[in-house]
Amino acid sequence: MVKNKKALFILIAVLALLPLFTQTKALLNAIILLLIFATLGEAWNLITGFAGQTSFGHAAFFGIGAYASAVIFYRYGVTPWLGMVLGGIIASIIAGIMSYPCFRLKGHYFAIATLAVAEIIKQIFVSWNYVEGATGISIPIIHRSSGFAQRLFYLQFNDKLPWVYICLMLFALVIFLCSYLENSKMGYYLKAIRESHEVAEAIGINPTNYKLYAMIISAFISALCGSIYAQYILYIDPFMMFSLDISMKIVLLTVLGGIGNIYGPIIGAAIFIPLSEFTRIKLGGSGTGIDLMIYGLVIVLITCFQPKGVIGIVEMLANKYKRQKTGGEGKIEATS
């Protein structure tokens, strides 16, 4: 069951209308990246926000998705749509293989294990000739005069607008799926596991199985995002796709947006992706690193002064509004 259907539809409608107000390439680019990273955030939220297993290795699934579609198009000219599904399946299988032994580990030990898996996969791709190793793959461009149908088939557009809607479609599907999962039996099981592994086990939930399902779904979605990202920027290499920075970016925007909440990733992405794009465009050209310096400082300031994330600010404002409305006699919720 999907709760708050109305809110979700409004959110998606607003996002769908956004590109109509602008033709600026930089803005459209920011919207596309925002949607891709929000979707990644939703995927990460499933395993970390709901099931409580911190993953620092989601770049691995993202990279596998990107490589799957890029390689079969580059080597055999097969449509990236097929590659997308293939990437999702491969990522899910790898998630399954790595998760089973890793789920025995608790807390930070699990987090470091996922980081280790991502690093191993990166090293393999760096020295794997079939995927062009450290050189990376430049995805071949289709002919200029190709029609829209052909462009859609090969997922290459000479315009940014179709990308916005493809990313939005994926995001909409994923957020509905997450909303459904959150209110399904599985969602409650995952939350029970997050709160206490032992108690969950004692009341008859098999934590390993449910964590595994969450991980597999999460890996599949991340791989889809990877394929779309690769087709969008048309060049991939292992250092870029499997980097710890990508994993941390996903963690960052979800946690600061609001972890364990399906709106968290989109709120986080809506703030951090435009911020990083804006500082990059305005200051990145100098090559002095001042853009990332400011970005890092903003993260530190937000975490220091609003540790609950942006959703904390929203809740605070909502509480204030509620209290004002009831003439200062409204119930003040206990803040923990």
Next chain:
Amino acid sequence: MIIGQIIANGILMGFIYALVAVGLTLTWGVMDIINFAHGEFLMIGMYTAFWMFTLFALDPLAALPVCIAVLFILGILTYTGIIKRVINAPGLTALLATFGFSMFLKNFAQYLWTPNYRYINEALVSGKSLGLGSVVIGMPQIVAAIGSIILTIVIMAFMDRTRTGKAIQATALNKNTALLMGINTKKMYAITFGLSGACVGAAGALMSTFFPIYPASGALYSIIAFVIVALGGFGNIKGALFGGLIIGLTEALGGYFLGTQFKYALVFLIYLIVIQVRPKGLFGW
């Protein structure tokens, strides 16, 4: 005899990794905070040694106390400025604060000192080497390894023998009980962060004679240090020492037998294997 040479290199590198990891394991064990800026602290330690050498012609060995002092202060400032505010925040917030701080430090270094590689070529230990039979070991590596061993022992002794060290351990075990026993836990946290900085400051000075110095030079070591700390068990100094040695040896031997491109993959694989047998690290409990 090349095996002897490789093992010697691995052990020496292992001791240096250990010193970096000891710093990390302190904050991790005592405060349960993963400090993502740890590698950047190392980078600043290396730069401190470099500027002492360039501006004041101070040999990195002589600059060791300066590096330790600078990073000790940086550690305490990091605690009072950032960590203190986020330590009670839920979940991953504290981790993200250190991540943001690491991004800031890395790019601040790039802004101030450009991304160019810098070297200290004319240090006291440069260019010298020691021959033991067919095994030849560079003097910078020997000095760095000996320095690492001494400092690790000093830190261990400090934690076990002194009143402050015991207070830090008590704080790590149970913050509230420690508070009830009259321990100023905030001060203990600040000292822990300072000590953690001091460790990487020393490591930075020792490594500056044989590693290039550039803004991202700490990034790789911080990932390896995470693995070493987890391998040894969080908060366990002995674990960090042995973890460092295991990783140093794995890297050297793996690089020789499988090819250098796989040496880091092997390092992470060793972690995954060990953690299957000891889910809380070698010395964890």
